Amino acid sequence: MSGVTEKARIASFGGKLLKLSHNATTTRCEMSFNLYLPPGATESSAAKVPVLIYLSGLTCTAENCSEKGFFQHGASKKGIAVLYPDTSPRGLNIEGENDAYDFGSGAGFYVDATKAPYDQGYNMYSYVTEELPEVVFKAFPQLDASRVSITGHSMGGHGALTLFLRNPGKYKSVSAFAPITNPINCPWGQKAFNGYFGEDQQEKWKEHDATELLKKWNGPELDILIDVGTGDNFYKQGQLLPENFQAAADAAGLKGVNIRYQPDYDHSYYTMATFADDHIEHAAKYLK
Numbered sequence: 001m002s003g004v005t006e007k008a009r010i011a012s013f014g015g016k017l018l019k020l021s022h023n024a025t026t027t028r029c030e031m032s033f034n035l036y037l038p039p040g041a042t043e044s045s046a047a048k049v050p051v052l053i054y055l056s057g058l059t060c061t062a063e064n065c066s067e068k069g070f071f072q073h074g075a076s077k078k079g080i081a082v083l084y085p086d087t088s089p090r091g092l093n094i095e096g097e098n099d100a101y102d103f104g105s106g107a108g109f110y111v112d113a114t115k116a117p118y119d120q121g122y123n124m125y126s127y128v129t130e131e132l133p134e135v136v137f138k139a140f141p142q143l144d145a146s147r148v149s150i151t152g153h154s155m156g157g158h159g160a161l162t163l164f165l166r167n168p169g170k171y172k173s174v175s176a177f178a179p180i181t182n183p184i185n186c187p188w189g190q191k192a193f194n195g196y197f198g199e200d201q202q203e204k205w206k207e208h209d210a211t212e213l214l215k216k217w218n219g220p221e222l223d224i225l226i227d228v229g230t231g232d233n234f235y236k237q238g239q240l241l242p243e244n245f246q247a248a249a250d251a252a253g254l255k256g257v258n259i260r261y262q263p264d265y266d267h268s269y270y271t272m273a274t275f276a277d278d279h280i281e282h283a284a285k286y287l288k
């Protein structure tokens with residue numbers, strides 16, 4: 001596999017979960033990622049397999065969702081590969097990068113930092129939209145680069161929504177679990193954008209804010225599935241702000257934002273595991 005090191009191959013729901021790594025240029029370090037290949041998705045398979053990218057939340061690596069998100073269950077049935085990237089560069093030795101759970105390591109926020117010192121490698125936007133797919137599609141010719149969807153949780157839900165809304169047509173569909181939908185107006189987002197862009201870069205902040213991006217959307221009709229648990233403490237604390245996202249859609253006359261408030265569900269992977277099949281089904285409508 002060109003440039004990709006395989007560290008483990010684990011049988012899962014009839015397919016294989018591969019634990020992989022590669023040396024990334026954009027993030028200036030070795031990046032780990034996981035890839036689920038559904039049954040039959042071998043190099044010699046006649047038909048190529050579409051891909052769903054799952055972006056994880058704060059503190060996560062590629063492992064969290066692979067181990068307990070239950071995406072492989074639906075992906076196996078639908079014949080969809082799942083790509084699980086890491087959430088930040090690792091070990092760059094930037095001062096302070098390991099000091100907090102919500103900034104730096106494990107908290108790349110799917111942006112390209114422009115403020116020093118984080119501009120030295122914190123480029124998760126370019127990594128996820130360009131470098132990682134390039135590496136993966138080269139190493140795994142059984143995957144179909146023309147059929148890619150995106151989903152994610154919390155910070156990764158913000159990543160999924162913003163990558164989709166910034167790149168009309170690049171992803172066939174988008175969905176999210178408990179996404180940070182209006183980072184410029186919540187503590188997590190403000191801390192991250194302050195550190196990665198700088199306080200004086202408000203226009204730049206808006207370029208990575210799903211609610212702001214929605215206001216300017218002029219792509220095809222939307223069909224966005226979002227699940228938020230009413231028992232989610234981060235929702236209750238105003239970190240996710242799905243009402244702002246819905247209000248922006250309504251004000252812009254955009255149909256197709258389907259936010260489901262799931263009674264009692266919290267911010268944990270019990271929620272992803274419960275609704276993963278629905279999100280696979282949503283992606284499959286556009287990938288198959």
Ligand SMILES: N[C@@H](CCC(=O)N[C@@H](CS)C(=O)NCC(=O)O)C(=O)O
Pocket residue numbers: 056057058059060064101153154155267268269
């Ligand atoms: N560690 C943080 C919580 C961070 C958190 O809940 N992270 C979510 C994503 S935003 C997560 O998926 N954590 C890892 C897990 O549950 O496996 C805290 O103590 O408040």
